[in-house]
Amino acid sequence: MQYLHTMVRISDLDASLDFYCDKLGLVEIRRRESERGRFTLVFLAAPDDAERARDEQAPMLELTWNWDPETYTGGRNFGHLAYRVDDIYATCQRLMDAGITINRPPRDGHMAFVRSPDGISIELLQAGDPLPEQEPWASMENTGTW
16 A cells, blocks of 8 residues: 545635645646546645655645635544644744744644645644744744644
8 A cells, every 4th residue: 555645625726826835835746637527636745755756646735626616614624734844943934924824833843733725734843853942932822723
């Protein structure tokens, strides 16, 4: 058995690509549009997984955008996507600077949560050992849910 991808339905392709690629840092691996099915599939990978994703088509995140408007609920019921990052503080600062709310700040130097435009929780985990606690993160309060 081999893990291939996780699919999430999105309501706004541009907003989602802005979040996942421009702000979070994932890269687009491939895209498929179906005129007959009226949908677009965009496959993304973390930068460190991009070569493997191109060669093996895994591991990836599949964004599914149905062209006919639909309201999606229950994003929190999905759980979350998790990505390991080299510097949790720098990643969270970059996301905050881009206007992303840090729902669960990395107070412990190890873990943080943000949400996509469609309410999907994204867990960010520090690679290796937790970083030493530092401000403003150590005293930052949670915002909303994750």
